[in-house]
Amino acid sequence: TQLLEQSPQFLSIQEGENLTVYCNSSSVFSSLQWYRQEPGEGPVLLVTVVTGGEVKKLKRLTFQFGDARKDSSLHITAAQPGDTGLYLCAGGRYGGATNKLIFGTGTLLAVQP
């Protein structure tokens, strides 16, 4: 069974602080996606990374895919209350015809004003 472990599980910070969320696995993934989910809503795709070592930036969010494609990180600079939510990483497998994603355990972020 492929598992994606996220850390930390919970994070409460003050507005303006920086933070990093980690997503780790012992398995290789062909891509790694990050989603944000708000209460009562479905996950919303933030980014997809597909190449080992790839770095993508989305405004104050920086995403990195590990060189071995087993891990990823999400760094938020100068967090704002609007960044509050559940952050999910999800790995796409090699091969197969289904494009199934394996979701991580989630990181719940609360940014206090």
Add this chain to the structure above:
Amino acid sequence: EPEVTQTPSHQVTQMGQEVILRCVPISNHLYFYWYRQILGQKVEFLVSFYNNEISEKSEIFDDQFSVERPDGSNFTLKIRSTKLEDSAMYFCASSELGAREFGYTFGSGTRLTVV
């Protein structure tokens, strides 16, 4: 922006009853999925559907579950005889192709409560 629509948003049903959860995926998408999320737990894959047939299903998706795309637009998940442990948020998702690279678009979910 195109979106995936799910109905109903909430469903309460008695144990043993059948429920049908409905989804309208994005019109030009080719792959369709159901995931579920039990309260406080992670998002779990149930089933994927492509070219009018199931392409993969998880061990959760037993004989009590079925999916259909009856009319080319709707995509339904049926649970024949609900159990208490089926209580969860059920998310429908679709992808154009290559979800490994392009990701999914999720609906807002149906909260199913089995009493």
